[in-house]
Amino acid sequence: MPADLAVIGLGHHGLPLAQAATAAGIDTIGYDTDPRPVAELAAGRSPVDGSLTVPEIRRMLAGGFRPTTNPAELGRVRTAVLCAPTSLGPDRTLDLTAVTDAARALAARLRPHTTVLLESPVPPGTTEGLLREVLESGSGLRAGRDFHLAYSPGRLDPGSRTHDYAGTPKVIGGLTPACTESAAAFYGRLTDKVVRARGPREAETVKLLETNFRHVNIALVNEMAVLCHELGVDLWDVIRCAETKPFGFQAFRPGPGVGGHGVPVDTVGAHRPLRLVELAGQVNERMPQYVVQRAATLLNEHGKSARGARILLLGITYKPDLPDRQGSPADEIARRLMDLGAAVSYHDPHVPDWRVRELPVPRADSLYEAAAHADLTVLLQHHRTYDLQGLSVKAQLLLDTRGATPAGAAHRL
Structure with a gap:
């Protein structure tokens, strides 16, 4: 049965998107090569901790959401969003194995006029480089001519009562202006505001900046926590006072570590390392x-x-x-x-x-x-x-x- 949307990757990145799309009335399938999350979702349970609640999953299923491991389903959608997980490899660069596998599964069944979107955290240049190459070689189609291709960084605040999917602006960067507008038309059905980046590299780098911003600032207050303990200073009182400044300051608070799904990236392929991010990682670790x-x-x-x-x-x-x-x-x-x-x-x-x-x-x-x-x-x-x-x-x-x-x-x- 054809669907409007395929969310590829049913983890922390993909499930909230599938939930938002189903709630918006978009006929959505969720595809994953791993049968476990598909079976859990089909049974009305969340396959990953801290993502969606059981009532939310059941509402999705009642709204028509269909989890599947059948790759043939990918050839029947108008829009496909790759939400495969990425993690740091031994060389501290992002491992794109899951993204590549997801792209190959889609490429073998890609139809003309499909809009393909990538949301996984990736190094700048991945969408117009690796992803484009895999999709074109596997489908015989040309990105920007036969199908639309764009990148949109995932922006999730799990458990937040104030930053829901619709209220969080969505950044998009397409391979061509037409690709950007196709992506904007899709995300415009889910969010209140769409922000157009100059291209996919800029959109990919947005994710890099946002993730590293969090880790660097947490590292700063973690170092301040150690210093203030040695000085006998109440850091929390310092932060309380500092955050009254209406410009040039954003409050972060220390803790026993960082955690979360956004990993800091201090080196991007063969490019120069980000020394400040590298140092922040050492502080937080x-x-x-x-x-x-x-x-x-x-x-x-x-x-x-x-x-x-x-x-x-x-x-x-x-x-x-x-x-x-x-x-x-x-x-x-x-x-x-x-x-x-x-x-x-x-x-x-x-x-x-x-x-x-x-x-x-x-x-x-x-x-x-x-x-x-x-x-x-x-x-x-x-x-x-x-x-x-x-x-x-x-x-x-x-x-x-x-x-x-x-x-x-x-x-x-």
């Missing part, structure tokens, strides 16, 4: 070690050793109020504490089971009882359900890595 160092020091100051200490970790996801643990620093922090001989347990209302080094980590059922029993409680993620005032009273010793507790109620990062 040191934060789990710094948290463990602070934990050991606090225990020592209270006459206890990390070896044998009972340490409770609160909130092990990368973002508050979501079950998504992608890139969460909790795993490394737990490993380092275990290496020091600590007995680690955890509490997280969104994560029923957690394994570190293939071993189950004990989960606390009663938060207050566990905090009272632990030698040290470490807040790694501030979920909305946590009563931090009450927790600070119950805990023997509390280290707050998020600056979320009332002033003076805990030791802050």
Whole structure:
């Protein structure tokens, strides 16, 4: 059965797009070579943590969304959006294997007049280079003449109540002006504002800039957190005051690490490295070690050793109020504490089971009882359900890595 849209890749990038398109009344199929997410979606369950809820998936299915592993379906759509995952390879450049595989599956069935869009994070030049080459060689069609080709960076804020899909402007850059307008016509059905970039390279570089901007600024406040602790300065009060400046400043806050699905890219192919991004990555990667160092020091100051200490970790996801643990620093922090001989347990209302080094980590059922029993409680993620005032009273010793507790109620990062 023909559809208007094929979303290729049913992960964190593709599912929100499929949801928005189905809600807008666009007949949508979701294609993935992995049968697991397709089976989960068909059963009304979300295949990835922190993405869509079960009711949202069921509304999509009721609205006509069809997940499939049948590549023949790709030859029956007017628009195809590639949302394949990319990650950093050993050389710290983005691995485009999944994007290439998705493009090959589409190319074998690509029809004239189809609009092909890429949303995966990729190095600048990928759309008009690698992607165009794979599509043209596999289909015998010419991009910009026989089919439209454009890039649009994915912009997602999982769990946000203010930045939904429709309210987030969509940047697009087409191979030709006609490609851009075709992409604009499609995204105009989903979002309130479409922003036209000069071309696909500019649109691809938007994603590079946005991701690196986040990581560089988090690295800055993470370094400030270490400095302010040494100086005896309340960094959170500094940030509170600084963000009253109406120009030239945007508030970021420190934490035990970064996490998330947007990976910082400090080198783009054979081009010059981005030294500031490289340094920011090093700063952020040191934060789990710094948290463990602070934990050991606090225990020592209270006459206890990390070896044998009972340490409770609160909130092990990368973002508050979501079950998504992608890139969460909790795993490394737990490993380092275990290496020091600590007995680690955890509490997280969104994560029923957690394994570190293939071993189950004990989960606390009663938060207050566990905090009272632990030698040290470490807040790694501030979920909305946590009563931090009450927790600070119950805990023997509390280290707050998020600056979320009332002033003076805990030791802050």
